[in-house]
Amino acid sequence: MKIKTKIQAIAMVALLIYTGNYYAQYDAMFSQYMFNEVSINPAYAGSKGAMSATMLHRQQWVNFPGRPVTTSFSLHGPMMGDKMGAGLTVLNDRIGVLNRNLIYGSYAYRLKLSKNSNLAFGLMAGIDNQINKYSNLKISDANGTTISDPNFSQSTPNLTAMNFGTGVYFNTKTFYAGLSIPRLLDNYGRFNYVGQAYKVTKLEPSKFTYYFVIGNLFKLNNDLKLRANAMVKAVQNAPVQLDLGANLLIDNIIWAGLSYRSNSAVTLLLGVQANKQLLVSYNFDYGLNSIQKYSQGSHEIVVNYLFSYKGKKIVTPRYF
Numbered sequence: 029m030k031i032k033t034k035i036q037a038i039a040m041v042a043l044l045i046y047t048g049n050y051y052a053q054y055d056a057m058f059s060q061y062m063f064n065e066v067s068i069n070p071a072y073a074g075s076k077g078a079m080s081a082t083m084l085h086r087q088q089w090v091n092f093p094g095r096p097v098t099t100s101f102s103l104h105g106p107m108m109g110d111k112m113g114a115g116l117t118v119l120n121d122r123i124g125v126l127n128r129n130l131i132y133g134s135y136a137y138r139l140k141l142s143k144n145s146n147l148a149f150g151l152m153a154g155i156d157n158q159i160n161k162y163s164n165l166k167i168s169d170a171n172g173t174t175i176s177d178p179n180f181s182q183s184t185p186n187l188t189a190m191n192f193g194t195g196v197y198f199n200t201k202t203f204y205a206g207l208s209i210p211r212l213l214d215n216y217g218r219f220n221y222v223g224q225a226y227k228v229t230k231l232e233p234s235k236f237t238y239y240f241v242i243g244n245l246f247k248l249n250n251d252l253k254l255r256a257n258a259m260v261k262a263v264q265n266a267p268v269q270l271d272l273g274a275n276l277l278i279d280n281i282i283w284a285g286l287s288y289r290s291n292s293a294v295t296l297l298l299g300v301q302a303n304k305q306l307l308v309s310y311n312f313d314y315g316l317n318s319i320q321k322y323s324q325g326s327h328e329i330v331v332n333y334l335f336s337y338k339g340k341k342i343v344t345p346r347y348f
Contacts, residue, residue, distance in 0.1 A: 055068065055210060055211065055237060056086075056096075056098045056100065056119060056121050057086075057088075057096075057098075058084055058086060058098070058100070058328065059086075059271075059287065059289070059293075059295045059297075059311050059313055059326075059328050060084065060297070060309060060311055060328060060330045061241070061259060061271075062241070062243060062255075062257050062273070062348050063082060063084075063307070063309065063330050063332055063348075064082045064084055064100065064102055064330070064332075065197075065206065065241065065348075066102050066104045066115045066117060066134055067100060067102055067117045067119070067132075067210075068195075068208055068210050068239050068241075069150065069195035069197055069206045069207075069208035069210070069239065069241070070115070070134035070135060070136060070150030070151055070152035070193060070194065070195050070208070071136045071148040071149055071150030071195040071196050071197035071206060071208065072104070072113075072115075072134075072136070072148075072150070072195070072197050072206065073104040073105075073113035073114055073115035073134045073135065073136040073148075073150060074104060074105055074106035074107065074110065074112065074113020074114065074115070074136055074138060074148070075113065075136075075138075075146070075148065075197065075199055075204075076104075076105075076334060076346050077106060077110065078105060078106070078334050078335055078336060079103070079104070079105035079334075079335040080102075080103070080104055080105060080332065080333070080334050080335070080346075081101075081102070081103050081332070081333045081335070082100075082101070082102045082103075082330065082331070082332045082333075083099075083100070083101050083330070083331045083332075084098075084099070084100045084101075084328065084329070084330050085098070085099045085100075085328065085329050086098045086099075086326065086327070086328040087326065087327045087328070088313075088326040089315070089319055089322075089323035089325075089326060090323055090324040090325060090326065090327065091322070091323050091324050092319060092322050092323040094123065094124035094125075095123075095323070096121065096122070096123045097121075097122045097123075098119065098120070098121045098122075099119070099120050100117065100118070100119040100120075101117070101118045101119075102115060102116065102117040102118075103115060103116050104116070104134065105335075106138075110138060110140070110146075111137070111138055112135070112136060112137055112138060113134075113135070113136035113138060113148065113150075114133070114134065114135055114136070115133070115134035115135075115136075116131075116132070116133055116134070117130070117131070117132045117133075117134065117154075118130070118131050119131075125160050125161045125162055125164055125165060126158060126159075126160050126161075127158065127159055127161060128156065128157065128158040129156075129157045129158070130154060130155070130156050130157070131154050131155055132152050132153065132154030132155075132193075133152065133153060133154060134150060134151070134152040135150060135151050135152070136148045136149065136150040136197070137149050137150075144200045144201050145198070145199070145200045146198070146199055146200075147196070147197075147198050148196065148197045148198075148199075149194075149195075149196055150194065150195045150196070150197065150208075151192070151193070151194055152192065152193040152194070152195075152210065153190070153191070153192050153193075154190070154191060155188060155189070155190060155191075156187075156188070156189050156191055156215065157186060157187065157188045158186070158187050159186050159187070187215070187216075187227060189213070189215035189227060189229060190213070190229075191211050191212065191213045191215065192211075192212045192213065193208065193209055193210040193211055193212060194208065194209055194212070195207060195208025195209070195210075195239075196208070199348070202244060202245040202247075202347065203243070203244045203245070204241070204242070204243050204244075204348050205240075205241065205242045205243075206239070206240070206241045206242075207238070207239070207240050207241075208238075208239045209236050209237065209238055209239075210237065210239065211236075211237065212231065212236070213229055213230065213231060213232075214229070214230045214231070214232040214235045215227065215228070215229050216228055234264045234265075235263065235264070236263065236264075237261065237262070237263045238260075238261070238262045238263070239259065239260070239261055240259070240260040240262075241257070241258070241259045241260075242257070242258050243255065243256060243257035243258070243347075243348055244256055244257075245277075245347045245348075251278065251279045252276060252277070252278060252279075253276070253277040253280075253347075254274065254275070254276055254277075255273075255274070255275045255276075255277060255285070255347055255348075256273070256274050257272075257273045257275075257348070258270070258271060258272050258273070259271040267290075267291070268290075269289065269290055269291075269292070270289070270290040271287060271288070271289045271290070272287060272288050273285060273286070273287030273288075273295070273297075274286060274287070275287075275297055277301075277347070280301060281300065281301050282298075282299070282300060282301075283297060283298065283299030283300070283301070283307075283309060284297065284298055284299075285297045289313075291316065291317065292315070292316060292317065293313040293314060293315050293316055293326065294313070294314050294316065295311050295312065295313045295314075296311060296312045296314075297309065297310070297311040298310055298311070299330075304334075304336075305333055305334045305335070305336060306331075306332070306333055306334075307330070307331070307332040307333075307334075308329075308330070308331050309329070309330045309332075310327070310328070310329050310330075311327075311328050312325055312326070312327055313325055313326035313327075313328070334346060
């Protein structure tokens with residue numbers, strides 16, 4: 029397994045070098061996206077009625093060498109009497125030799141359609157930075173002996189690029205729906221014939237990643253509520269990814285549920301609404317693909333804190 033994994037990693041890196049490109053255009057994956065949608069839709073900013081802080085940490089494919097490890101922090105809240113919203117998202121993503129950092133600001137303009145419903149339009153802008161640390165690779169021959177290869181002696185230059193996104197979001201106290209494109213620009217690095225790196229930025233609609241999310245809370249009785257949510261992720265020339273989830277909220281304290289990600293994983297979620305402001309939630313993903321044979325699944329934890337506003341009544345707990 030170890031030798032095979034090294035060979036696969038080297039082959040992947042060699043392919044990137046051969047094609048002359050290294051990319052920064054992709055979105056990190058979270059199973060508990062419904063607690064932190066500001067990272068994929070700027071129109072979500074301010075939708076909770078108060079300042080909301082969320083920390084997410086994901087360990088994907090545990091025990092698999094070079095697995096993705098992602099940490100995200102977001103902060104967002106309403107402004108101007110709930111007519112606007114603003115947010116900030118910071119993310120670090122490590123996959124093999126790739127280290128990627130992202131910082132984005134979000135702005136939402138909110139229209140009050142009725143007493144309990146709002147429609148928001150959002151824009152986001154920020155910076156992506158990535159470096160491929162090829163020098164960290166341990167290269168071995170078929171006998172397991174470490175060898176030297178000049179192709180992997182140096183890391184790629186830092187690729188730092190601006191990007192923008194947009195979205196629309198509708199919500200009531202118990203229902204929401206949103207559509208967004210978090211990344212409008214296609215940023216990537218190229219190497220010229222003498223090995224010098226340079227950056228390419230294009231507006232490439234064929235590479236847009238579209239997110240459609242929808243969810244609703246059903247009150248089964250005084251002590252039991254059911255939250256159903258779904259996300260559709262689509263990009264041209266790739267299979268559509270569908271994420272379906274159903275979670276029970278027991279006595280406004282315990283979250284428990286299941287979700288399914290098409291051709292990827294089944295997720296078990298368990299959370300605690302410690303009080304009206306603090307939520308701690310954990311999920312375990314069991315893979316439905318061949319990687320599960322070599323890993324112990326994926327783990328993700330979310331901590332959300334909703335700051336109360338003096339003299340302002342807000343709905344707690346928040347269901348989305």
